[in-house]
Amino acid sequence: MNKQLEQVIQQDIVENTDCREILRKIPKESIDLLVTSPPYWAKRVYNEDEEGELGSEPTPEEFVKVLADYFDIFRPYIKKEGNLFVNIGDTFFGSGAGAWNKYLDEEGNTTSFQKERKEKYFTLKPLQPKLKQDGKLYQNKQLLLIPSRFAIEMQSRGWILRDDIIWRKPNRIPASVKDRFNNTYEHVFHFVQAKKYYFDLDSVKIMGANGKLKNPGDVWDINTQPLRGSHTATFPEALVDICIKCGSPKNGLVFDPFMGTGTSWIVARRLNRRFIGSEINPEFYQFSIKRFLESLSERNKEHGETIPSNTQTHLDI
Numbered sequence: 001m002n003k004q005l006e007q008v009i010q011q012d013i014v015e016n017t018d019c020r021e022i023l024r025k026i027p028k029e030s031i032d033l034l035v036t037s038p039p040y041w042a043k044r045v046y047n048e049d050e051e052g053e054l055g056s057e058p059t060p061e062e063f064v065k066v067l068a069d070y071f072d073i074f075r076p077y078i079k080k081e082g083n084l085f086v087n088i089g090d091t092f093f094g095s096g097a098g099a100w101n102k103y104l105d106e107e108g109n110t111t112s113f114q115k116e117r118k119e120k121y122f123t124l125k126p127l128q129p130k131l132k133q134d135g136k137l138y139q140n141k142q143l144l145l146i147p148s149r150f151a152i153e154m155q156s157r158g159w160i161l162r163d164d165i166i167w168r169k170p171n172r173i174p175a176s177v178k179d180r181f182n183n184t185y186e187h188v189f190h191f192v193q194a195k196k197y198y199f200d201l202d203s204v205k206i207m208g209a210n211g212k213l214k215n216p217g218d219v220w221d222i223n224t225q226p227l228r229g230s231h232t233a234t235f236p237e238a239l240v241d242i243c244i245k246c247g248s249p250k251n252g253l254v255f256d257p258f259m260g261t262g263t264s265w266i267v268a269r270r271l272n273r274r275f276i277g278s279e280i281n282p283e284f285y286q287f288s289i290k291r292f293l294e295s296l297s298e299r300n301k302e303h304g305e306t307i308p309s310n311t312q313t314h315l316d317i
């Protein structure tokens with residue numbers, strides 16, 4: 001990494017690595033807030049070369065167990081009074097569910113459809129169902145309730161679920177489905193480890209009809225914020241903003257293990273929190289650094305400060 005870039009990000013630890021590795025760099029019980037959106041089950045292939053990629057488990061039940069295992073690994077590094085916000089979406093059975101190895105053609109080559117998709121979104125898409133239907137949970141069109149299964153698994157491992165927040169997406173484009181309602185929301189689960197934990201409700205209160213500040217409630221209307229196409233599954237900054245404000249003090253340490261395009265890093269820096277983040281996909285990682293530096297540059301311009309003009313172009317990491 002070049003020196004200039006090192007200086008810009010020095011107060012944070014951001015690496016192109018597996019999230020289970022990066023925590024070795026920090027002491028136990030040092031994270032104030034973990035805010036993240038892990039890969040959803042059977043939706044995308046982020047890492048072609050990676051065996052056992054998270055999200056590629058053969059069944060939804062295995063996926064929620066493996067995902068909860070990640071949080072078991074993170075747990076000792078989170079302060080006892082810390083917070084955990086996890087955004088997770090659902091999958092319909094039959095919509096590519098369980099199709100992990102089938103993004104290649106019969107000769108084992110990446111198809112042109114997949115190549116185009118990769119160029120646009122940095123990801124591939126599983127193609128055909130591999131899981132056999134069983135007439136029970138595994139039936140075509142079944143909504144698998146993966147977020148709920150995950151929350152229950154986390155409870156069984158000792159996490160206290162404080163909120164099941166609905167992130168409603170008012171700008172969601174109507175889907176072409178004719179036999180169900182268009183899905184317009186995802187879950188954001190708020191977990192803690194202890195009954196007394198850090199929570200700054202005042203920092204996120206909104207104006208009520210009576211002119212007084214009020215609790216914003218557990219349904220958040222926030223538009224999606226597409227980046228490089230509409231399917232990169234990025235967090236909207238406004239969503240992370242709420243989690244960071246109420247879930248961590250100024251100068252506190254925020255961790256996003258599945259950093260993707262770096263949204264939580266950008267928001268954490270803007271709100272004067274320290275940040276640790278990992279991203280396993282090298283293209284996403286590079287993109288997150290570029291995006292982070294651009295956001296710094298924009299802020300510096302707004303505040304009339306100067307930043308080295310070549311910061312954004314030095315990405316020889």
Ligand SMILES: C[S@@+](CC[C@H](N)C(=O)[O-])C[C@H]1O[C@@H](n2cnc3c(N)ncnc32)[C@H](O)[C@@H]1O
Nearest residue numbers: 018019039046234235258260261263279280281
């Ligand atoms: C849903 S995306 C996160 C998007 C992110 N919230 C944003 O705003 O861009 C999940 C990310 O987790 C990454 N990932 C998957 N397994 C990982 C692992 N074991 N360690 C680190 N990153 C991982 C994927 O490459 C993907 O970029």
